[in-house]
Amino acid sequence: MKIAILGTGTVGQTLATRLVSLGHEVMLGTRDVAETSARNTRNNYGGPSFAEWYSDNKNVGLGTFNQSAVFGEILINATHGASSIHALRSVAASDLNGKVLIDVSNPLDFSKGMPPILIPDLCNTNSLGEEIQRSFPGVRVVKALNTMWCGLMVNPALIADSDHHVFICGNDAAAKSAVTDLLTQFGWKSFNIIDLGDITAARGTEMLLPLWLRIMNTFGNGAFNFRLVRGKA
């Protein structure tokens, strides 16, 4: 399948590498292809620069946001939450309409220091997932995977025998089904994919981030996830 990933940071790279390994054709979308290609400083986590990563992943395409959206049958939003709407506005509506967009981003606001807060306008009574759906009503938005470190997004088997949970939500049942299929390819067990309903549930999954960040700080790394355990009450 042809998959476009908007965003060239660690999350986009991690998704791209994994999707290619699964046999998909992938194009990364960015604002400025020349600037992104030339980026040769280490990323915020001390990992390889984009140029270095790309030299090892030449089978991944690289284009503008618009070029990637034209290419992709499925789109993944992996831009910073603060610039996601802007990035999508640079795509022609005709290249978005009808497509499934998996939104894995979070509306983090680093302007007040660390830890980040959520962007106030995209929190509590709204969410990034809803804002994208409202701004681009022709797109079939599915919020997914935003509640964990990207290494786990694409490879849940890294911890606990894959027995932990991922949340999805969105207004289009067929789109959620397509996303569920992709998650299963990543290694998610179907019974661990929790459908929370319509896109307003993105408020819940995005508002998990402050707790996630605190736990990451306590544990010292992001290689953890939440498993739901239940009774019969």
Next chain:
Amino acid sequence: MKIAILGTGTVGQTLATRLVSLGHEVMLGTRDVAETSARNTRNNYGGPSFAEWYSDNKNVGLGTFNQSAVFGEILINATHGASSIHALRSVAASDLNGKVLIDVSNPLDFSKGMPPILIPDLCNTNSLGEEIQRSFPGVRVVKALNTMWCGLMVNPALIADSDHHVFICGNDAAAKSAVTDLLTQFGWKSFNIIDLGDITAARGTEMLLPLWLRIMNTFGNGAFNFRLVRGKA
């Protein structure tokens, strides 16, 4: 130990019954003792009225907020989040200062319909736990147990062999140690009590509520909790 519970709803009742069964002396605090005692309508969940519950729990004391605070060596805030500050203001500072206050409440705002949002002023850049600590600086606030159904708060063994997690945070290490001891009496395994640091972490645990409510809606009941699973990355 003498424990005061501010709030006479289902959460307060559940805590009281369990604490008495563990050998503690318990007094519930309320705004209007006569009004509370006479309450004979079923609660919001279809359970017993306060009067009915109280007739089965006569060994629990009942007094004003102030009387309960005078009584308690440890205080538990189980009032509605929207009225917690007001309830605590009715207590003389001299009866609060130096005491451990376990805040199990959430700042839910039902004014916009269901599901509730969080009270905007107590969300993202603030929290109920922080607001209580800021308003009553002499109290040693520990946020705890607010991320689950009250049945599990006091009896984690109801599900998954007690192998799930509870978060605590607060500015006072000795207060957190006292709360940890109480949690252990409820059946929490010490390695499943996660100390997230200072009281600002209450933002994270309170902001879990929208997701918790969505999951409850999906599962059809609140008898679930989060278990953290980890790798070694």
